[in-house]
Amino acid sequence: MPHSSLASTADRSHRDRTTPVVCLDADNTLWDTDGVFAAAQLRLLANVITATGIDMAKEDRLAYVREIDQELASRHHLGLRYPARLLIAALCHRLLGDEPDVAARKTWKDPSTIPLAKEVAEEIEKQYLSDLSVAPKLLPGVRTGLERLHDADAILVLVTEGGRDRVETLLQANKIDRYIDRVIDAPKRKELFVRLRRLFGSNVPVYMIGDQITRDIQPAAEAGLRTIHVEGKFRPIWEVGASAPTTHEASTFEDAANAVLARA
Ligand SMILES: [Mg+2]
Numbered sequence: 001m002p003h004s005s006l007a008s009t010a011d012r013s014h015r016d017r018t019t020p021v022v023c024l025d026a027d028n029t030l031w032d033t034d035g036v037f038a039a040a041q042l043r044l045l046a047n048v049i050t051a052t053g054i055d056m057a058k059e060d061r062l063a064y065v066r067e068i069d070q071e072l073a074s075r076h077h078l079g080l081r082y083p084a085r086l087l088i089a090a091l092c093h094r095l096l097g098d099e100p101d102v103a104a105r106k107t108w109k110d111p112s113t114i115p116l117a118k119e120v121a122e123e124i125e126k127q128y129l130s131d132l133s134v135a136p137k138l139l140p141g142v143r144t145g146l147e148r149l150h151d152a153d154a155i156l157v158l159v160t161e162g163g164r165d166r167v168e169t170l171l172q173a174n175k176i177d178r179y180i181d182r183v184i185d186a187p188k189r190k191e192l193f194v195r196l197r198r199l200f201g202s203n204v205p206v207y208m209i210g211d212q213i214t215r216d217i218q219p220a221a222e223a224g225l226r227t228i229h230v231e232g233k234f235r236p237i238w239e240v241g242a243s244a245p246t247t248h249e250a251s252t253f254e255d256a257a258n259a260v261l262a263r264a
Contacts (some may be wrong), residue, residue, distance in 0.1 A: 019153045020260055021200045023193070023220065024180075025210030026160045026167050028232040029253065031136040031174060040131035041065040047124045048088060051116055054095040068094055071104035084125045089114045135173045141254030146179040148257050157196065158183045159208075161215075188215050193223030205263070207247075209256045217246055228256045 027033040045065050049055050056064070068090045069080075076082035086107050092114040093103035106113070114121065149156060156179055160167045164185040171177035186192050197206050208225045210216020211232035221227045226247040250256035 018203065018205070019155075020149075020263075021155045021157060021196070021204055021206045022149055022260055023157045023159045023196060023206065023208045023225070025188075025208075025212070025216045026158055026170070027136075027162055028211045029139070029209060029216075029230055030142050030158075030176070031138050031170060033136045034233050036132060036134050036136045038062055039134075040128050041069065043131055044084075044087065044124060044128045045091060047127060048091045048095065048116075051120050051124065052092060052095055056095065064094075065091065067100045068103060071100045072107065075104060075108060084128050085121060086111055087128075088116070088121050088124055092116060135170055138174050138176070139253060141252035141257075143176065145252075145254040145257030146176055148254075149260060150179045152261055154260065155181050155200075157181060159188060159192070160185055161187060188219055190219045190222045193220045193225055197223055197225060207260050209250075209253070209260075213246075221246070228259055230256050 024030065042061055042065070045061055065087075069087060072082050072086050072090055073080045076086070089111045090100075090103045090107040093106045094100060096115070098106065116124075146156070158167060158171070158180050160183065162185075164183055167183055167185070168177070171180055171183075184192075193206075193208065200206055206225045207228060208216060208220035209228045209230060210220075211230050213229065217227045217229050228248045228250050229246045230250045230253055248256070248259040250259060
């Protein structure tokens with residue numbers, strides 16, 4: 001992140017210094033990334049069941065995949081971005097009767113010991129990656145909320161760890177790119193938010209709107225931003241029981257935008 005790119009966002013505005021700066025999370029705050037994952041994970045499970053011939057129909061299928069997914073993610077240095085073939089392997093172990101933690105551990109030891117031909121596993125992985133490449137849809141209230149903030153002259157800064165190109169493509173696909181003043185692709189640590197606050201000046205209210213307590217709310221709150229938590233459907237294992245000094249709890253993005261405009 002070049003320093004000049006941030007500075008130009010601050011300079012570019014010839015606006016009232018008290019109009020807010022609003023930092024936004026993207027995935028599961030603006031658009032339904034969780035919905036794309038859910039559809040892909042359900043198809044992956046269905047394909048593994050077909051390929052192995054082992055079914056357990058009475059289970060909540062999404063919860064069944066996600067239990068394994070979280071076990072793998074919490075053990076892998078890439079977190080939720082671990083390779084998909086590990087999920088296929090661990091699901092095989094699970095279908096064969098292992099508990100989720102045992103299935104994940106076995107997969108770690110040797111991902112190749114599964115009752116699937118290599119080509120079949122590769123085909124399932126290919127389908128999964130293709131399902132994950134579908135563009136997620138905007139969440140309810142996002143378009144209205146962004147419009148309202150934009151009309152109020154707020155500077156909107158999208159803060160993501162999901163890759164600038166991907167996020168810019170999705171902003172365009174959902175036709176909301178014109179509302180966003182700047183995209184910042186950087187780890188959401190306290191230091192980043194401290195820098196953003198310093199950049200816009202101490203008189204300017206700076207907000208952070210996001211769905212994850214540990215990634216969005218906590219570091220922003222520690223840096224002194226006003227934080228608005230929008231409850232998402234997706235709660236990873238590391239979020240359960242997490243809490244932070246949230247300035248405002250919102251049920252939708254529109255609700256969050258209204259809270260900013262009401263100076264929550
Ligand atoms: Mg998010």
